[in-house]
Amino acid sequence: MMVNHAQNAQKFLSDKKMAKWHNEALWFVRQKRDNAVKSIDEWEALRQKAKEIKSHTLRYLRYYLQEFEKNAISNGIEVYWASDANECNEIVYKLIKQEDGKKVVKSKSMLTEECGLNPYLEQRGIEVTDTDLGERIVQLANQHPSHIVLPAIHLKKEQISSIFHDKMGTQKGNSDPEYLTKEARKDLRKKFLDADVAITGVNFALAKEGAITVCTNEGNADLGASIPNLHIACMGLEKVIPSAQELGVFTRVLARSATGQAITAYTSHFKKPKPNARLCVVIVDNGRSSMLHSNIFNALSCIRCGACMNTCPVYRRSGGHSYESVVPGPIGSVLNTQKNIDKYASLPFACSLCASCDNVCPVKIDLHNRLYIQRQEAIKHPEFKTKREILKLSAKIMQNPKLFAALMNIYRRVGKYIPNWIINSKYNIWAKHREMPQPAPKSFAQIYKEMQNEQR
Amino acid sequence: MSRDKILSNIGDIIKPLKDIDLDIDRKSFNDKVATFKQMLQVAGGRVVEVNSLDISTIKSYFLKNKNIIDTTKQFTDTQNAISGKEYDITIIEAKFGVAENGAVWIEWNDRYPRSLITLSEALAIILRQDNIYETMQEAYNNIDFEDISYGLFLSGPSKTADIEQSLVFGAHGAVELTIFLI
Numbered sequence: 001m002m003v004n005h006a007q008n009a010q011k012f013l014s015d016k017k018m019a020k021w022h023n024e025a026l027w028f029v030r031q032k033r034d035n036a037v038k039s040i041d042e043w044e045a046l047r048q049k050a051k052e053i054k055s056h057t058l059r060y061l062r063y064y065l066q067e068f069e070k071n072a073i074s075n076g077i078e079v080y081w082a083s084d085a086n087e088c089n090e091i092v093y094k095l096i097k098q099e100d101g102k103k104v105v106k107s108k109s110m111l112t113e114e115c116g117l118n119p120y121l122e123q124r125g126i127e128v129t130d131t132d133l134g135e136r137i138v139q140l141a142n143q144h145p146s147h148i149v150l151p152a153i154h155l156k157k158e159q160i161s162s163i164f165h166d167k168m169g170t171q172k173g174n175s176d177p178e179y180l181t182k183e184a185r186k187d188l189r190k191k192f193l194d195a196d197v198a199i200t201g202v203n204f205a206l207a208k209e210g211a212i213t214v215c216t217n218e219g220n221a222d223l224g225a226s227i228p229n230l231h232i233a234c235m236g237l238e239k240v241i242p243s244a245q246e247l248g249v250f251t252r253v254l255a256r257s258a259t260g261q262a263i264t265a266y267t268s269h270f271k272k273p274k275p276n277a278r279l280c281v282v283i284v285d286n287g288r289s290s291m292l293h294s295n296i297f298n299a300l301s302c303i304r305c306g307a308c309m310n311t312c313p314v315y316r317r318s319g320g321h322s323y324e325s326v327v328p329g330p331i332g333s334v335l336n337t338q339k340n341i342d343k344y345a346s347l348p349f350a351c352s353l354c355a356s357c358d359n360v361c362p363v364k365i366d367l368h369n370r371l372y373i374q375r376q377e378a379i380k381h382p383e384f385k386t387k388r389e390i391l392k393l394s395a396k397i398m399q400n401p402k403l404f405a406a407l408m409n410i411y412r413r414v415g416k417y418i419p420n421w422i423i424n425s426k427y428n429i430w431a432k433h434r435e436m437p438q439p440a441p442k443s444f445a446q447i448y449k450e451m452q453n454e455q456r
Numbered sequence: 457m458s459r460d461k462i463l464s465n466i467g468d469i470i471k472p473l474k475d476i477d478l479d480i481d482r483k484s485f486n487d488k489v490a491t492f493k494q495m496l497q498v499a500g501g502r503v504v505e506v507n508s509l510d511i512s513t514i515k516s517y518f519l520k521n522k523n524i525i526d527t528t529k530q531f532t533d534t535q536n537a538i539s540g541k542e543y544d545i546t547i548i549e550a551k552f553g554v555a556e557n558g559a560v561w562i563e564w565n566d567r568y569p570r571s572l573i574t575l576s577e578a579l580a581i582i583l584r585q586d587n588i589y590e591t592m593q594e595a596y597n598n599i600d601f602e603d604i605s606y607g608l609f610l611s612g613p614s615k616t617a618d619i620e621q622s623l624v625f626g627a628h629g630a631v632e633l634t635i636f637l638i
């Protein structure tokens with residue numbers, strides 16, 4: 001079944017108040033980003049460098065991955081490779097079993113969302129607690145994140161308050177963010193202290209140092225990883241960069257683009273396991289190595305800052321869930337269409353081609369171009385048959401000036417007599433959110449000709 | 457084996473001929489210590505300027521009867537055994553600070569449990585004014601990863617804005633972060 005983004009968006013927009021809030025909240029984040037960026041004169045040079053580093057690394061990806069593996073192993077880190085989601089889940093489960101683990105605390109990792117790790121482990125009797133507050137909220141609500149940086153941005157504090165009341169017994173009706181955060185802290189603190197295994201994501205893997213870097217604001221990755229004897233870090237294979245030197249560029253652009261902060265509160269480098277403990281890194285492909293050879297290979301440069309979502313006029317007005325994918329927004333549309341065009345053919349059209357995303361992207365991915373190119377394929381989807389035929393027909397008419405003029409003349413003459421309920425009926429999808437224009441009395445060509453005659 | 461399949465899918469192994477040129481022209485800050493202090497406050501941290509450091513000065517900034525753990529080994533009198541899993545205040549010496557974002561670099565070589573950093577209610581961090589770099593690029597140029605097992609930049613206390621974008625300090629880690637600037 002094809003995801004119908006337009007239909008999902010309509011559902012989202014039916015709650016007008018919420019839709020307005022969502023739009024404005026994300027725009028506010030975009031403005032914070034702008035302020036942070038304005039304070040750095042060399043911003044554009046930084047973006048350019050960030051892009052160059054990523055292109056360079058993707059070009060020599062195999063070399064850097066092998067360097068990372070070699071150096072990580074010599075630091076005492078165990079390195080595993082997974083071809084797809086299932087293999088990643090199997091590896092993680094096996095590692096947990098080796099430690100006889102039952103309780104896992106997990107910090108934010110879009111990759112494990114992509115692999116469906118939580119349900120996989122839960123089905124096998126492992127308790128997984130998402131510890132990022134936003135992810136914890138959606139976990140308790142039995143939902144999925146709607147944004148990669150702000151997972152619970154689709155929920156209002158009153159909704160969160162009632163979820164917490166049901167699941168954690170917080171005061172009914174108390175929706176003060178400070179109160180709710182402190183209650184979650186208390187509840188999660190117990191989970192941290194009880195955990196047998198910590199799972200984290202990876203923001204950057206440093207080839208030369210053989211270390212991984214994880215960025216959070218809450219400190220949940222560090223807290224999780226510092227207690228149990230097993231720390232498993234899952235990373236997509238595109239996360240590797242040559243060395244810590246390049247982090248000097250990425251740590252300057254990541255948080256500024258994401259939330260408008262100068263840097264995340266914690267930027268942590270794990271180079272060796274804790275004494276007498278294990279640190280395991282799982283490097284996951286899941287379609288990435290073939291994407292490397294496609295025409296959207298540069299989408300693998302993404303550092304998951306979320307800026308393209310915050311700025312996107314479509315995302316802001318349709319909500320993350322309308323994309324029905326782990327990564328929503330412009331970058332999500334590009335990645336998912338490439339991965340499964342049958343399912344995601346409507347996503348390249350969830351775009352106004354305004355290119356605002358390209359302008360904020362810290363690694364300068366030409367997102368709107370990619371979407372434009374993907375449309376050429378996506379339109380071939382059987383669901384778009386009618387649309388395709390209509391477009392073909394209009395192309396034929398517009399390519400033939402005489403036919404076009406003749407048809408317009410007819411419309412000019414009879415258009416004003418067609419009753420409104422026909423012309424703006426529900427079958428005319430063009431007129432769904434607008435009215436058909438009334439024809440002008442004369443065509444431009446006609447006026448032009450008349451003016452020429454007068455001048456003579 | 458998945459490893460070899462993945463690697464051969466990526467392509468041949470090509471060794472890059474040279475490193476990426478990372479130089480970026482920029483104007484220096486007028487006063488990097490002032491910028492550091494300002495950015496730290498934005499990040500929710502507290503700055504205390506001191507001429508010299510002794511344990512009673514540090515103590516005076518926190519509530520009485522708090523359990524203090526000193527990882528710098530400067531103050532022998534209060535060294536507490538690290539037993540339980542919850543701590544009150546941990547004293548750490550930062551290698552350096554970064555002006556553009558108010559972060560401090562902390563190197564850990566596992567003499568103390570890593571959990572001290574996140575389980576402590578408050579962090580008291582010692583930083584020398586002379587050790588402040590302007591940007592993250594400068595900072596990374598000055599880290600030697602050789603002897604580090606775990607190292608992190610900390611910018612203010614733990615925080616979250618996951619509930620309606622309202623900023624709350626103390627999401628999971630330290631609720632308070634004080635920098636004693638010498």
Ligand code: SF4
Pocket residue numbers: 257301302303304305306307308309331357360361362363364365
């Ligand atoms: S595509 Fe660019 S803007 Fe969007 S999340 Fe990735 S890095 Fe950020």
